[in-house]
Amino acid sequence: MGLNIEEQKAVDRFRKEVVEPSMTKLVIVDFWAEWCGPCKALTPVIEKVAADYAEKGVVLAKINVDEEQFIAGQFQVKSIPTVYALYQGQPVADLTSARTESQLSQMLDQLLEKLPIEAGATNGEATGPSAEELAQFLAMGEAALNEGDAQRAASIFAQVAEFAGDNANAHAGLIKSMIALGQTEEAGQVLAAIEADPKLATDPAIAAAKSALELAASSVDDGELAGLRQTARANPEDMDAQLAFADAAFAAGARDDAADTLLAMVEKDREWNEGAAREKLLKIFEATGLEDEWVVTTRRRLSKILFG
Numbered sequence: 001m002g003l004n005i006e007e008q009k010a011v012d013r014f015r016k017e018v019v020e021p022s023m024t025k026l027v028i029v030d031f032w033a034e035w036c037g038p039c040k041a042l043t044p045v046i047e048k049v050a051a052d053y054a055e056k057g058v059v060l061a062k063i064n065v066d067e068e069q070f071i072a073g074q075f076q077v078k079s080i081p082t083v084y085a086l087y088q089g090q091p092v093a094d095l096t097s098a099r100t101e102s103q104l105s106q107m108l109d110q111l112l113e114k115l116p117i118e119a120g121a122t123n124g125e126a127t128g129p130s131a132e133e134l135a136q137f138l139a140m141g142e143a144a145l146n147e148g149d150a151q152r153a154a155s156i157f158a159q160v161a162e163f164a165g166d167n168a169n170a171h172a173g174l175i176k177s178m179i180a181l182g183q184t185e186e187a188g189q190v191l192a193a194i195e196a197d198p199k200l201a202t203d204p205a206i207a208a209a210k211s212a213l214e215l216a217a218s219s220v221d222d223g224e225l226a227g228l229r230q231t232a233r234a235n236p237e238d239m240d241a242q243l244a245f246a247d248a249a250f251a252a253g254a255r256d257d258a259a260d261t262l263l264a265m266v267e268k269d270r271e272w273n274e275g276a277a278r279e280k281l282l283k284i285f286e287a288t289g290l291e292d293e294w295v296v297t298t299r300r301r302l303s304k305i306l307f308g
Contacts, residue, residue, distance in 0.1 A: 010070045018061045021132075022086045025059045026108070026117050028095065031072055031082040033065050039081045042099060044152045046083065047140055049104045051159040057117035058108060059133055087115050134164055141173050150180035168194075168203035175209040179216045187213055212287035218247035225252050232261065239265060239272050243280065250284055258284065259298050267305045278302070 021027055030046055032039035050060035065072040065080055075084070075091075083095040085108075093111055098104035141156035154177035160170035171194050178187035191213060195201040220228070225248050232238075232245035242265050250258035262284075265277035281302060285295045 007070045010068055014063075014068070014071050018086060019089045021059050021061075022089055024117070025057045025087075026092075026111060026115060027059045027061050027086045029075075029084045029086055030060065030062045031065050031075070031077050031080050031084075032062060033080055036080050042081050042083075044144075044149070044155075045099070045101055045104060047137075047152070048155060048159075049101055049108070051137060051156060052105075053108055053112075054133055054137075054159075054163070056108075056112055058112075060136070085111055087111075087117070134160055134167065134170075138167075138169055138173065141170075141177070145173065145177055145180065148180075150177045153177040154181065166197075166199065168200050168205040171200065172203075172205035172209035176212050179212055182219075184213065184216050184219070187216075208286050208289065211283045215247070215283065215287055216251050219251040220248045222252075225249065225254075229257075239269065239277075243273075243276060246277075246280065255284070255288070255294065259301075263298075263301055263305060266302065270306065278306075 018027055018029060028046065028050055030039075030043075032043065046060060050058055063071055065077060075082070081096065083098070084091045085093040085095055092115065093107060095104060095107055098107050137156055137160050141153045141160070144150075144153035144156060154174060157170050157173035157177055160167060161174055164170060171190065175187045175190055178184070178190065191206075191210060194206055200206055228241075228245040228248050232241045235241050242261050246258045246261040246265075249255070249261065259281065262277045262281045265272065266281070270278060281298070285299060288295050
């Protein structure tokens with residue numbers, strides 16, 4: 001075929017992620033890049049509408065033009081954002097001009113009227129997104145939360161939770177997003193409802209969200225945080241002052257300050273208050289996510305203190 005190894009890998013990825021789903025679904029292909037400002041403005045619009053239309057057989061595929069230059073070249077992408085609709089492996093519409101939810105919804109409605117999109121089960125009842133599609137939306141929600149866009153993350157997680165009420169990761173993501181938005185009381189209500197379900201209540205993702213909510217209870221305003229910081233610095237031997245500052249620092253998003261303080265406490269007296277500093281660190285790790293790079297690095301620092 002005249003393709004090198006990397007080009008063949010790109011084609012294989014595109015076939016699996018776009019072409020194969022398009023055999024029965026309508027796939028929105030969004031060409032974007034990290035440095036593209038208009039792309040970032042359009043992303044929440046596309047993601048929300050794609051989530052709204054998932055039950056109707058619409059799937060979203062995002063193509064980073066910097067990472068998939070060969071695929072972008074095959075579509076002759078000259079500028080971004082560029083958005084196409086694909087069905088059975090072929091472009092059926094250019095959606096680039098749609099910049100609002102209503103515009104994109106209108107264009108999708110027109111396409112869905114004309115194309116035999118598979119959107120329901122064999123008994124004629126509508127089905128929700130597939131497991132693969134749900135995983136895709138969960139990844140989008142996590143990315144939005146990590147980028148600091150808690151509002152968009154909450155919207156995505158809420159959509160997934162609506163379609164898949166037994167998906168613990170969706171509920172956990174929604175709780176963490178609400179915490180980031182300062183909606184701790186509402187997050188607590190969501191958690192209480194989830195814990196009523198024995199299957200969800202014991203899931204590690206829900207346990208992590210619960211830890212995050214407990215840690216958020218230490219949230220203070222900037223003035224109080226500054227006061228706690230000053231007190232901790234002025235009284236390095238006062239372990240209660242150190243712990244109070246670490247609690248508030250993590251709740252305020254200053255997790256490096258919190259970790260540095262707690263690690264220093266462990267190094268100074270690991271048995272203080274029945275190992276309270278180490279237990280607080282472990283709760284922070286659980287709330288952040290054990291696979292998180294920051295957690296992995298900080299755990300190594302803790303292990304070095306504990307085991308040399």
